[in-house]
Structure formats: C-alpha cells, structure tokens
Amino acid sequence: xxxxxxxxxxxxxxxxxxxxxxxxxxxxxxxxxxxxxxxxxxxxxxxxxxxxxxxxxxxxxxxxxxxxxxxxxxxxxxxxxxxxxxxxxxxxxxxxxxxxxxxxxxxxxxxxxxxxxxxxxxxxxxxxxxxxxxxxxxxxxxxxxxxxxxxxxxxxxxxxxxxxxxxxxxxxxxxxxxxxxxxxxxxxxxxxxxxxxxxxxxxxxxxxxxxxxxxxxxxxxxxxxxxxxxxxxxxxxxxxxxxxxxxxxxxxxxxxxxxxxxxxxxxxxxxxxxxxxxxxxxxxxxxxxxxxxxxxxxxxxxxxxxxxxxxxxxxxxxxxxxxxxxxxxxxxxxxxxxxxxxxxxxxxxxxxxxxxxxxxxxxxxxxxxxxxxxxxxxxxxxxxxxxxxxxxxxxxxxxxxxxxxxxxxxxxxxxxxxxxxxxxxxxxxxxxxxxxxxxxxxxxxxxxxxxxxxxxxxxxxxxxxxxxxxxxxxxxxxxxxxxxxxxxxxxxxxxxxxxxxxxxxxxxxxxxxxxxxxxxxxxxxxxxxxxxxxxxxxxxxxxxxxxxxxxxxxxxxxxxxxxxxxxxxxxxxxxxxxxxx
Numbered sequence: 168x169x170x171x172x173x174x175x176x177x178x179x180x181x182x183x184x185x186x187x188x189x190x191x192x193x194x195x196x197x198x199x200x201x202x203x204x205x206x207x208x209x210x211x212x213x214x215x216x217x218x219x220x221x222x223x224x225x226x227x228x229x230x231x232x233x234x235x236x237x238x239x240x241x242x243x244x245x246x247x248x249x250x251x252x253x254x255x256x257x258x259x260x261x262x263x264x265x266x267x268x269x270x271x272x273x274x275x276x277x278x279x280x281x282x283x284x285x286x287x288x289x290x291x292x293x294x295x296x297x298x299x300x301x302x303x304x305x306x307x308x309x310x311x312x313x314x315x316x317x318x319x320x321x322x323x324x325x326x327x328x329x330x331x332x333x334x335x336x337x338x339x340x341x342x343x344x345x346x347x348x349x350x351x352x353x354x355x356x357x358x359x360x361x362x363x364x365x366x367x368x369x370x371x372x373x374x375x376x377x378x379x380x381x382x383x384x385x386x387x388x389x390x391x392x393x394x395x396x397x398x399x400x401x402x403x404x405x406x407x408x409x410x411x412x413x414x415x416x417x418x419x420x421x422x423x424x425x426x427x428x429x430x431x432x433x434x435x436x437x438x439x440x441x442x443x444x445x446x447x448x449x450x451x452x453x454x455x456x457x458x459x460x461x462x463x464x465x466x467x468x469x470x471x472x473x474x475x476x477x478x479x480x481x482x483x484x485x486x487x488x489x490x491x492x493x494x495x496x497x498x499x500x501x502x503x504x505x506x507x508x509x510x511x512x513x514x515x516x517x518x519x520x521x522x523x524x525x526x527x528x529x530x531x532x533x534x535x536x537x538x539x540x541x542x543x544x545x546x547x548x549x550x551x552x553x554x555x556x557x558x559x560x561x562x563x564x565x566x567x568x569x570x571x572x573x574x575x576x577x578x579x580x581x582x583x584x585x586x587x588x589x590x591x592x593x594x595x596x597x598x599x600x601x602x603x604x605x606x607x608x609x610x611x612x613x614x615x616x617x618x619x620x621x622x623x624x625x626x627x628x629x630x631x632x633x634x635x636x637x638x639x640x641x642x643x644x645x646x647x648x649x650x651x652x653x654x655x656x657x658x659x660x661x662x663x664x665x666x667x668x669x670x671x672x673x674x675x676x677x678x679x680x681x682x683x684x685x686x687x688x689x690x691x692x693x694x695x696x697x698x699x700x701x702x703x704x705x706x707x708x709x710x711x712x713x714x715x716x717x718x719x720x721x722x723x724x725x726x727x728x729x730x731x732x733x734x735x736x737x738x739x740x741x742x743x744x745x746x747x748x
Contacts, residue, residue: 181474186467193463200456208423211445212412215425215438218366219374220410223427223436226362229279230322230332230432236275237334237350243271246287250336250347253292265294265301272298275352283355288312289348312349322432323354325381330354359385372440380433393417397439401426414442481509488516497524560613576613579606594718597672597741598631604640608663611648619652619659626665630672635741636714642707643676643725643737651680651735660732671723672743679734691727708737715741 240246245264253261272285276298285298288309295304315326316333324331331353335346363374364387375386375394386394400415401424410427423445426437484501491499500517503510557580564573586603605623612621644663652659660679665672683691695712712725723740730736 181478182467182471185470189463189467193460196456196459200452203452208445212423212425215423215440216410216412216427219425219427219436219438222362222366223429226436227429227431229281233275233279233282233332233352234322234334236278237332237352240271240275240287240350241334241336243268246289246348249292249294250289251291253289253294261292265296268296269298269301272296280358281354283353283358286351286353287348288351290345291347309349312351313345316346316349320433321378321380323378323434325378325383330356330359330383356385360387363387366438369440369444371444372438374436374438376434376436378432378434397422397424397437398435400424401435401437415439477505481513485509485512485516488520492520492523497521497527557610560610576610579610582606583610593637594634595637596631597633597635598626600635600637600640601626603638604644604663607641608644608661611644615648615652615659618655618657619648619661622662622664624662624664627667630665630667630743633672633741633743636711636718639711639715639739640674640676642711643739646707647676647678647680647735647737651678653680655680660734667743670743671740674739674741675736676739677730677732677734677736679730679732681735682733683729683735688727688729695725695727711739715739 245267248256249261249264249268256264268287272287276282276285287296288294288304289296290304290306290309293304295302295308312333313335315324315331316335319333322332324333331351333352334350336348336350337344337346359376363376363385366374367387373386373388375384375389375397377384377394377398384394396417397415401413410425412423412425415422415424421442422439423442424437424439426435428435481503488499488501497520499520501513503513560576561573561580564576583603583606586599586606608621608623612619615621640663644661647661652661658679660677662675662677664675664677666675667673691708694706694709708725708727715724719742723742726738726740728736728738
C-alpha cells in the first residue's frame with residue numbers, strides 16, 4: 168500500500184491559496200452589487216412611500232374641505248327656511264329659495280372633481296334639491312339616507328356600491344330625533360380611479376385604496392384574490408399601520424408594496440410594483456457582475472492549468488520516481504525540458520539513484536546472500552533425532568504389521584524430505600508451507616501420540632496464495648516439540664491456528680510445554696527486535712524473523728509471548744492485502 172505522508176497536495180494548496188486571495192476581491196464585488204440593490208430598493212421604497220403619502224394627504228385635505236363646505240351649508244338661510252317654515256313661504260319665495268339652494272349646491276359640486284353630485288333632502292318641504300334640479304322627496308329615500316347616516320362610523324360612507332359624505336341637521340346623535348334636513352355629497356368612484364391611475368408609471372404597477380370598515384376597494388387593476396393577499400401580507404397580524412414599504416410574494420412573484428393608512432376615513436392606500444421591474448435598471452450591473460464572475464473563474468482555471476503543468480506534473484513525476492525507487496526500481500531516469508529548479512532536482516535525483524544502486528549492490532545484495540545462506544544452512548540441518556525417531560517408528564510399524572499406517576507414514580516422510588531438500592525456489596505459497604508443516608506435525612504426532620494432543624486448524628482459502636519465504640512454520644513447530652513438549656509426560660498440548668487482524672494474517676503456534684521465565688522471555692524478545700550484525704549466532708526464530716522482515720517490512724515478523732495455558736506462544740505476522748494474487 169502506498170505511503171502518503173501528506174493530506175493535501177501542493178497543487179491543491181496553491182489553488183486554494185489563490186482562491187483565498189480572490190475571495191476578498193470577489194466578496195467586495197458582491198458587497199458593492201448588493202449595496203447598490205439595497206440603496207436602490209430603499210430609494211425606490213422612499214419614493215413610493217412619498218408618492219402614496221402625498222396623494223393620501225391631499226385626499227384627506229380634499230375630503231375635509233368638502234365636509235367644511237357641507238358644514239357651511241348648515242347655516243344657509245334658505246335651507247333652514249325651507250326646512251322649518253316652508254308652509255309660510257309664498258310660492259315666489261319658495262321658488263327663489265330653491266333656486267339659490269340649487270346654485271350653492273352647484274358651486275359645491277364644481278369645487279371638487281371628486282364630487283359626483285351634491286344634494287339637500289328637506290322632508291318638511293318634501294323637496295330633494297340637487298346641483299342640477301329640484302324634485303319631490305321620496306320618503307323611502309330619506310329614510311334610507313337617514314339610516315345610512317345614523318349607522319355610519321366612517322367619514323366616507325360606502326353603501327350600494329356608492330360613496331357618500333353626509334351631514335344631517337341637527338347632527339347630534341344623543342336623541343333619536345329625525346334631522347330636519349340632510350346634506351349628501353355623492354363621491355365619484357370614476358374620479359378616484361382616474362387619480363389612482365395617475366400614480367401609475369408603468370403597466371406592471373398598481374394602486375388601490377381600501378376601506379378597512381366596509382371592505383370597499385378602488386384599484387387600477389382589480390383582482391379580489393390578488394389584493395386580498397397583498398393586504399394580508401401588509402397587515403401581517405398588526406392592527407396599527409402608518410406608512411411603510413414591504414416585499415410580498417404572490418404566486419412566486421415578488422412585489423414591492425408601499426402603503427399608508429388614514430385614520431380620518433379608515434382606509435389604506437397602497438402602491439405595488441413587481442420587484443423585477445424595480446431592478447430593471449440594474450440589468451447592466453448584472454451583466455457586468457456576470458462578466459466579473461466568469462473572468463474570476465477563468466483566472467482560477469488558467470492559474471490552475473499553469474500550476475498543474477509547470478509545478479504539479481514535474482513534482483508528481485518526482486514523487487512517482489521516489490515510489491519506484493522505494494519499490495526497488497533503480498533503473499529509473501527522469502528528465503526535465505525546462506531549465507529551472509526541477510531540472511536541477513531531477514539531475515541530482517538521477518545521481519542519487521545511481522549511487523544508491525551501487526551501494527545496494529555492495530551491501531543490501533550481500534545481506535540477501537547471507538540470509539539465503541542461512542536458509543540453506545537451516546534446510547541442511549535435519550535433526551538426527553528426528554531421523555532416528557522416524558526410522559524407529561518405521562521399524563515398529565513393520566514389526567507389528569501396521570501396514571496401513573506404515574504406508575501413510577512413509578508417504579508423509581517422503582513428502583517431508585522432498586520439501587526440505589528442495590532448493591529451486593526461495594519462496595512458496597503459504598498453502599505449500601502449511602502443508603509441509605502439517606506433514607511434519609503428523610509425523611511428530613505419531614511419536615508423541617500418548618503424551619501430546621495436536622490441533623492444526625485449516626488454512627482459510629483467501630490466505631492460500633500469499634507468497635512467503637520457505638521454512639517459516641515447520642522450524643517453529645519443531646522447536647515446540649523438541650524444547651517445549653519433549654520432556655512432558657502427559658496432557659501435552661500443541662495448537663496451530665490462523666487469525667486475520669485488520670490487514671495482517673497471524674499464524675499462532677502455542678504449546679503448554681516447559682514454562683519460560685520473564686527474564687528469558689525479555690532476552691528472546693530483545694534478540695528478535697534487534698538487528699543481527701553477523702557476529703552472533705542466529706537461532707531458528709531469529710532467522711525466520713529476519714527473512715520475514717526482509718520480505719515484508721520491519722513491522723512484520725515473529726513475536727513471542729507466554730501461552731494462555733502456560734508454556735510458549737509464537738506468532739508469525741505477515742501482510743495480507745497487498746500480497747494476495
């Protein structure tokens with residue numbers, strides 16, 4: 168498995184650093200753009216609020232002025248004479264009074280474009296006088312107007328899809344006394360609509376005035392559901408509104424709404440405009456901001472390509488070359504076209520590899536030869552006691568006529584000597600190594616059959632093709648029999664098991680033979696952990712440990728410890744993942 172000591176590559180660091188440098192600049196552009204949007208929204212909101220406020224203030228002043236004209240009519244001599252002593256007047260006096268009243272109503276009507284008609288209802292005289300005519304008064308109409316006036320709680324009275332300003336006389340509501348006359352000014356809904364349309368600057372905009380008491384609405388573009396949603400979001404649970412501007416969303420479209428309320432006639436005037444229409448002047452800024460974003464991204468990409476080509480690729484090639492050297496490839500040679508720092512590094516790297524190759528040929532190769540010689544020596548050291556005991560077992564089987572076991576034993580002995588004397592290959596699969604150790608264990612089990620119980624687990628299939636040095640397991644089992652179990656009289660125990668621990672395979676050989684002292688165990692562990700300098704005699708365990716470390720690395724090899732049942736335990740650890748075929 169490749170060893171990577173860094174978490175982030177140089178290329179990533181350079182690109183990240185460059186992006187970090189660009190972020191404040193890009194952030195400043197976003198800040199300027201957003202600040203422009205905020206300022207534009209605020210200025211437009213203030214402008215719309217001012218426009219709404221101006222119109223509503225003028226409308227209030229106009230209504231108040233109309234009401235003042237109505238109040239002035241309360242003192243009109245002709246109206247009061249007709250309301251109180253109309254029966255005492257002559258026809259000529261009555262006619263002249265009616266004409267003068269009509270002329271004054273005409274003047275009141277023409278004083279404001281919002282007045283559709285101006286009327287005085289005089290029940291005692293039975294007259295209905297308007298700005299255009301004089302006619303008889305219907306008692307049903309007077310009763311209706313009287314009831315509307317008495318029940319009204321707002322300045323502008325909304326009834327029968329019409330709007331009125333009414334002043335009864337007397338106007339005290341302490342008693343249920345009927346008024347002696349009633350001044351009525353009907354307001355023109357059309358003129359209100361014309362005035363609202365004058366506030367609209369584009370087809371997307373809209374203006375409406377809504378009476379909160381009656382629910383009556385006058386709007387440039389009337390849609391009940393649309394305006395109901397606008398009002399719902401404006402009020403937003405609040406009963407006290409003055410003037411403000413808000414962003415509301417209706418059917419996925421955002422609107423900027425400016426509004427103001429009038430306590431005078433219990434109404435709210437609001438103007439709305441789609442947000443995209445508000446920010447249309449900023450389209451050019453959006454285009455330039457998009458250009459700025461694309462340019463920033465292009466700079467990052469060009470910079471990344473430049474860094475990748477002139478820094479990352481040469482550096483990656485150097486890293487790859489180091490890995491090849493680590494794997495044992497000393498024939499690698501790298502060149503750099505550009506005359507820069509990398510050419511200097513490449514040349515010195517090539518020189519270093521040549522020197523290292525020469526050094527390995529003199530030292531490392533020599534060490535390999537010494538290790539192989541130690542292995543050859545181990546192969547040739549066939550224990551004379553093993554030969555003697557093997558032939559003694561053969562003699563006993565032949566003498567007792569145990570031909571079935573004799574045939575099996577001779578086959579096992581032949582397989583054992585065939586493996587131990589073979590010198591063609593220094594490495595074998597773990598399956599063959601285990602088979603040889605099993606044959607040896609079966610032979611020894613016959614010898615110690617009355618004293619030792621042997622358990623030899625099956626090698627799991629996934630481990631069978633791991634390549635290992637020859638003779639790493641059988642010598643350890645041999646040591647267990649000769650040094651641990653040879654002197655035991657009964658209840659001996661020998662177990663060979665296999666265990667996978669993460670990415671390692673552990674081969675465990677444990678026996679309950681002669682117990683080892685802590686002092687001797689520390690000495691043996693020290694020998695296994697130290698490097699042999701060639702001046703000391705190498706034991707079988709040390710030889711196996713050194714060959715395993717040479718093959719797989721310093722983190723693998725042989726470890727020793729006390730067994731769980733007393734006695735001695737040896738563990739062989741080899742890597743699993745990288746060496747499976």
